Amino acid sequence: MAFLDIEHLEKSFGQTKVVKDFNLNIDKGEFVSLLGPSGCGKTTVLRMVAGFETPSSGDIRIDGRDVVDLRPNQRNIGMMFQAYALFPNLTVAQNVGFGLRVAGVAKSEAAERISEMLDLIGLPDLGARYPFQLSGGQQQRVALARALAVRPRVLLLDEPLSALDAKIRVSLREEMRAIQRRLGITTIFVTHDQEEALSMSDRVVVMHQGIAEQCGTPFEVYNRPATRFVANFVGTLNTFEADVTDGASGRVRVAGHDLTLGRALPAGRVTLAARPEMISLGAHPGRETSLTGRIIDVHFLGSVIRLRAEVGGATLAFDTFNDTDVPPPKVGEDVTLSVAARDLLVIGQ
Amino acid sequence: MNRFWSWAALAFGLLYFILPLWGMVMFSLKMRRGVLSLDAYAKVLGDEQFQATFSYSTIMALFTIAFGVLLVVPTAYWVRLKLPGLRPFIEFVTLLPLVIPAIVIVFGYIRLYNTSSWLPLTGSTMGTNILLMFGYATLSLPYMYRAVDTGLRTIDVATLTEAAQSLGAGWITIMTRVILPNVLVAVLSGAFLTFAIVIGEFTMAALLNRPAFGPYLQVLGANRAYEPAALAVVSFAITWVCMGLIQLFTHFSKHTKAAR
Numbered sequence: 001m002a003f004l005d006i007e008h009l010e011k012s013f014g015q016t017k018v019v020k021d022f023n024l025n026i027d028k029g030e031f032v033s034l035l036g037p038s039g040c041g042k043t044t045v046l047r048m049v050a051g052f053e054t055p056s057s058g059d060i061r062i063d064g065r066d067v068v069d070l071r072p073n074q075r076n077i078g079m080m081f082q083a084y085a086l087f088p089n090l091t092v093a094q095n096v097g098f099g100l101r102v103a104g105v106a107k108s109e110a111a112e113r114i115s116e117m118l119d120l121i122g123l124p125d126l127g128a129r130y131p132f133q134l135s136g137g138q139q140q141r142v143a144l145a146r147a148l149a150v151r152p153r154v155l156l157l158d159e160p161l162s163a164l165d166a167k168i169r170v171s172l173r174e175e176m177r178a179i180q181r182r183l184g185i186t187t188i189f190v191t192h193d194q195e196e197a198l199s200m201s202d203r204v205v206v207m208h209q210g211i212a213e214q215c216g217t218p219f220e221v222y223n224r225p226a227t228r229f230v231a232n233f234v235g236t237l238n239t240f241e242a243d244v245t246d247g248a249s250g251r252v253r254v255a256g257h258d259l260t261l262g263r264a265l266p267a268g269r270v271t272l273a274a275r276p277e278m279i280s281l282g283a284h285p286g287r288e289t290s291l292t293g294r295i296i297d298v299h300f301l302g303s304v305i306r307l308r309a310e311v312g313g314a315t316l317a318f319d320t321f322n323d324t325d326v327p328p329p330k331v332g333e334d335v336t337l338s339v340a341a342r343d344l345l346v347i348g349q
Numbered sequence: 350m351n352r353f354w355s356w357a358a359l360a361f362g363l364l365y366f367i368l369p370l371w372g373m374v375m376f377s378l379k380m381r382r383g384v385l386s387l388d389a390y391a392k393v394l395g396d397e398q399f400q401a402t403f404s405y406s407t408i409m410a411l412f413t414i415a416f417g418v419l420l421v422v423p424t425a426y427w428v429r430l431k432l433p434g435l436r437p438f439i440e441f442v443t444l445l446p447l448v449i450p451a452i453v454i455v456f457g458y459i460r461l462y463n464t465s466s467w468l469p470l471t472g473s474t475m476g477t478n479i480l481l482m483f484g485y486a487t488l489s490l491p492y493m494y495r496a497v498d499t500g501l502r503t504i505d506v507a508t509l510t511e512a513a514q515s516l517g518a519g520w521i522t523i524m525t526r527v528i529l530p531n532v533l534v535a536v537l538s539g540a541f542l543t544f545a546i547v548i549g550e551f552t553m554a555a556l557l558n559r560p561a562f563g564p565y566l567q568v569l570g571a572n573r574a575y576e577p578a579a580l581a582v583v584s585f586a587i588t589w590v591c592m593g594l595i596q597l598f599t600h601f602s603k604h605t606k607a608a609r
Contacts, residue, residue, distance in 0.1 A: 087512070103517055
């Protein structure tokens with residue numbers, strides 16, 4: 001039995017079922033992200049764990065105890081919100097100590113815990129300030145300290161970084177992950193940002209239309225997507241239809257080129273996929289298959305240049321590193337691309 | 350040219366409001382023949398009836414405010430949190446006292462709660478006082494509800510509630526430590542408006558035969574010359590002090606400074 005068990009969880013609003021047979025087992029200290037587009041049901045799952053929504057059916061157990069019938073204030077679950085949700089009438093220290101006061105913790109112990117939490121988030125001198133006197137990043141740090149001060153069994157993060165600037169978002173997610181590791185607190189993180197999910201999580205659950213499409217480590221989800229949706233949603237993916245010419249040896253014909261994937265394939269047509277980094281501009285050791293195409297788009301992204309080329313009627317996106325000595329190809333230029341056929345993914349439905 | 354007309358309009362407006370007040374103040378100071386004096390004020394403020402009726406109305410106002418806060422804050426909060434679809438209906442209900450005259454309300458009360466009814470509130474002084482307080486609360490409902498609802502609009506009620514719940518807080522803690530402190534300025538605005546309404550209210554107090562300040566004003570106005578003018582100035586001063594206090598509380602509310 002895992003520390004947090006979610007089994008056959010379902011939620012309907014009227015006739016609309018927003019979460020369908022959701023199952024997830026999280027070990028103590030694990031950091032799991034729920035990743036998906038808006039309206040996929042990830043926040044609803046989080047809110048059911050927190051107790052703010054009542055499941056239509058299913059079980060939620062924390063440390064073996066069913067919590068579905070417990071009110072939110074009885075679950076001992078910490079939560080961070082996208083909108084910070086600091087109490088405007090209380091100072092930073094009072095915000096952090098709010099849960100301790102509610103729990104009736106002695107004043108001296110509470111003061112000690114508040115100081116410890118402010119040290120943890122790197123804001124030891126801001127206890128007397130009000131939330132409006134803090135930046136967005138500082139407010140979210142205080143929200144984290146407030147959630148952790150009561151030593152919750154589970155920490156829920158509802159898109160806590162979405163309202164922050166890109167730079168602060170990156171630094172804060174690293175800090176949050178470091179604090180989570182240090183405290184060993186079981187955490188569920190909801191986000192629609194795949195970079196956040198992949199960089200922070202032990203495991204990622206990709207959700208679509210109320211269903212958990214895939215659950216795995218970031219490496220598995222990115223490199224071995226289980227469904228077409230996961231393949232498309234996580235990272236950039238080139239997909240193209242291919243005719244299987246020899247199923248036993250995995251030979252296919254795609255965009256006018258014959259490729260051997262080296263694994264058995266079903267007869268007929270299959271969908272192949274390649275990440276941009278699987279495709280190289282020019283010859284590349286280990287990538288034996290050459291494709292010829294024409295550049296149709298060049299996007300300079302700084303350290304990386306993203307190119308799009310038309311290859312036998314299909315459009316492929318691929319990346320090349322910025323090199324000051326080698327300018328990127330121009331639009332309309334003919335190029336040779338290389339790919340390792342064995343790396344191509346065969347996408348299921 | 351435009352500037353001239355702007356100033357002219359402002360001057361006209363100020364004269365329109367200030368001249369009658371000026372006239373009233375001057376009249377209230379002319380009780381002693383030939384000189385300006387505060388005799389009328391001294392007579393009014395020294396009158397035992399004034400002290401009794403003003404004290405009575407002040408106490409009634411405080412009870413009305415307490416009752417209004419207890420009724421309106423949780424209602425407006427719950428409607429915003431759980432029943433947002435009912436907001437137009439609740440707003441309509443709270444506006445009714447503006448279109449239903451106080452005399453209709455008080456006659457309804459008398460018919461419903463007279464000594465031969467199932468709840469004979471008018472049969473005792475305490476019962477009548479309670480009935481009058483309910484009446485005052487009804488009259489001030491549009492102002493109190495709007496003030497509190499506007500205050501609630503400035504905070505994220507749902508998220509703050511959930512944040513407090515996730516920290517272990519129950520409903521009473523949420524109301525008293527999270528919601529009420531954050532709408533305190535709005536509640537005080539509603540409270541001062543309620544105070545001003547109660548102090549000047551005549552119809553309900555007169556028909557329920559209670560010794561309030563409004564009926565005293567009327568009796569005095571019918572029998573004296575200078576004292577009613579002095580009392581009117583005192584009433585204005587009370588209203589202005591209330592308005593000034595609203596501004597003062599808004600200005601010194603620490604945690605709302607960022608929003609301004």
